[in-house]
Amino acid sequence: MPSILLLGVSGLVGSHLILALRDHCPGLPVTVFLRNKNLDVYLYETAKVDKVVHGTFDEKDKIVALAKTHDIVINVGSSWDVPLSEAIVEGLKQQPDGKKRTLIHMSGTGNFVDKRWTDGAFHADTKVWSDDDTEDMKLINPEMLNGGPDTVVLNASRDSQIGTFIVFPSGIYGEAAGPVPALGVIQLVFREKAQELGFVPYVGDGSAIFNCLHVKAITPFMLLLLGLALQEDKSQRSVYERCFIIGGQEMPWKAASEAFAKSLHAEGVIPSPEARSVKLEEAGGGELPMLMASNMRLTSPRAQRLGYKNEEVSLEEYLKQYDQYLN
Secondary structure, rough: OOEEEOOOOOOOOHHHHHHHHHHHHHEEEEEEOOOOOOOOHHHHHOOOOOOEEOOOOOHHHHHHHHHHHHEHHHHHHHHOOOOHHHHHHHHHHHOOOOOOOEEEEOOOOOHHHOOOOOOOOOOOOEEEOOOOOHHHHOOOOOOOOHHHHHHHHHHHHHOOEEEEEEEEEEEEEEEEOOOOOOHHHHHHHHHHHHHHHHHOOEEEOOOOEEEEEEEEHHHHHHHHHHEEEHOOOHHHHOHHHHEEEOOOOOEEEEHHHHHHHHHHHHHOOOOOOOOOOEOOHHOOOOHHHHHHHHHEEEEHHHHHHHHOOOOOOOOOHHHHHHHHOOO
16 A cells, blocks of 8 residues: 655644545555654644654755655645755655656645746736746756756656656645634735835736645645645656646736735734835845736636646635634
């Protein structure tokens, strides 16, 4: 029976995925690797995992040894940690020749930002990335936001017997399903930016396009990929045909900023519920300003043919519900 190693179980996506594995794949033995030592009872009794191993992503030898002894590794723990991906690949490579082994890696659509324009405006000629276009997927490189680990994974599939899948979710919002509080990355970066500046910014006129989705849209697709991994022989598809973009709501960055300004004001994080237009150089540090200044456009025909659907609430509606819950 194929065994699964899951990294990132205490994070946002992992907290939902581990419960989905319990409910939909009860016969598959699951090992989880995490730093938190306070979740063992929950993981064994509620999530029904078979084994808990404690450690950090810096402990390469542990990760290599675990990957070496599992048929399928699912990494939703980090989309930017190159040494982590290298350790996973090294462990999978150490398995016997001819043995089927698979890596399902979660990246992000931060790779697919058109930085030719950084004025915060919509541009009709912005590149629209498609997971059905292998030439688009061949453009993935280490200079992209999440491109370092992605390149490691792509090379592993080309150069070895490892079957790989990469899923690129757009900006994630939502809450964790388990006992450890966690919020979507887009919520975290907006909160950090509001705390840094004292208001929520957008760049220029804010008409540049952003794409985002609720965390609950991701888990069903990860299960589809797992099903594919259990059925398919690696030779049936090229590495680039195993890349899937899963997007959600497309909206102007100004609309996203306005929604977060209202939400963060309601929480008392910032004094005003109004978002503010700024120049790129006035938007502070981190990745968010450059993302806001550019367009992120994408399409998902390959993922949709596999069965991907986004039926979750919009960002604005989610933030309203979240504010009501807090109050």
